[in-house]
Amino acid sequence: MGLDFERILPSIPYILQGIPVTLAYTSVSLFFGFIWGALLALCKVSHLTFLKWVAVFYTSIFRGTPLLLQLTLIYFATPQLVGYNISIWEAGILAFTLNSAAYISEHFRAGIGAVDKGQTEAALSLGIPYSLMMKDIILPQAIRNILPSLVNESIDLLKESALISVIGGADILKRATIVANEKYIFFEPLLVAGALYYVLVMVLTCMAHLIEKKLKTS
C-alpha cells in the first residue's frame, strides 16, 4: 500500500507540538472538573432536596447529550447569547470541565457512599461540624476510594479532548489533519496522531495500575 513516512517527516515536530496542547486541555479540565464534580457530589449526598435535585438534573443533562454538541453549543452559541466572543481555549475548557464534572461527581458520590458509616458517627460523636467532617474525614477517604476511576476519567478526557479540533483547537489531531490536507496524504499523519494518543493513554493506564497496586498493599 506504500506507506511513505518520509514525506511527512519534516511535519512531525509540528504534530508533536500538539502534545502539550492536548495535555493542557486534559489536565486543566480535569482539575476544574474534579473540584466542580466534588461540589456536585456534596450536593447529591446533602439533605437539602433542592440541591440534590439540581445536581442530579445537571448530571443527567451532561451525560445525556453528546459532548460534541455541548462543545459546539458553548463555542458558537455563547457570542449570540451573551455577546462574549469566547475563545477556542475557553470553550474547550468550559465544555470538558462541565462534562467531566458530571461523570466525576458520580464517582465521588459512590466513593463517599463507600466510606464506612462509622466514620460519620465517630465525627458526629466528637462534635465535628458537617462541613469539617466532609472536608477532613469523609472526602479524603472518598478520594482514595475513587483514585483508580479518576485516572480512567482522565483517559477518557484525554481522548475526548480531540473534539477540540472540530472548532479549530491546534491539538494533536488537528495538527495531523492539517499536515494531511497540506501534503494530501492521510494515512501517515493520522497514524502518527493515533500512536501519540495511544502512548499517552498507556502512560496513564500504567499510572492507574500503580495506584491500584499501592492502594491494595496499604
Added chain:
Amino acid sequence: MIRLENIHKFFGSHEVLKGISGEISQGEVLAIIGPSGSGKSTLIRTINLLDPPTSGKIYIDGTCITEGSVDVGKIRTKMGMVFQQFNLFPHMTTLENVAYAPIKVKKLPRQEALNLGKILLQKVGLEDKEKTYPPQLSGGQKQRAAIARALAMEPEAILFDEPTSSLDPEMVKEVLNVMKGLAHTGITMIVVTHEMGFAREVADRVWFLDAGQLIEDSPSHTFFREPRTRRAYEFLEKVL
C-alpha cells in the same frame, strides 16, 4: 447528670425501646447489660442522639436535648463515644486522631492539643504509636487510641458501645484495664457490655435490659448476688 424520660425508639414499625426512664449521676459507672437484641446499643446511641429517640425526653445537666433548639454538636462534645468497631480515622496518625477534634472543634492551639494528645496516648499505653496509622494497630491498640480520642475532648461522660466485643480474647484485658483506670476519676461512664466481670467489679450500677425494656436497675453488687427479676436471674445463669 443524664436523665431519660420514657424513651421510645422505632425502626420502621419495629419498636426497639419501649419506654425507658432512668437517671445517671455525675461520676457514676453504669453497665448496661442484657441479651442480644434487647436494645442496649440503641439506648446508648439515643443518649448522644446518633439515633434520636422517636419519643421521650433526654436531659443533660438539666437541659433537654431532645427539643429542636439545642446545639447537638455542643452536647456531643460533652459526651465522648467509644464504638465497637473503633472508627478511628484511617488517614490520620494515632496522634492526629486524638488531637484533631480539640484543634478543630475546641479551637485549642495546635501545639497544646498535640501535647494533650501525647499525654493521653501515654495514659492508654500508646506513647510509642503516635505516628502509626490505625490500620497498623492491633484491635486492642485501636480501641485504646479511640478511648484517648474520646478523652481528648475532656467530656463529662463517655459512652462505651460494646468496646471489647470485636476484640480477640487476649486483647480484651488491655482495654478493660484502661477503662478501669478511668472509672471513679470523676468522669461518668456508661458501658454497654457483655463483660460480666467488668460490670461486677467496676460498675456502680447495672441496668438490665430485655426486649426494649429496662427491667432492672440495681447497684451492681446486689444485681449479681441477688437479681430481683426472674428474667435477669435466668440471664445471669446462662452467662456466668
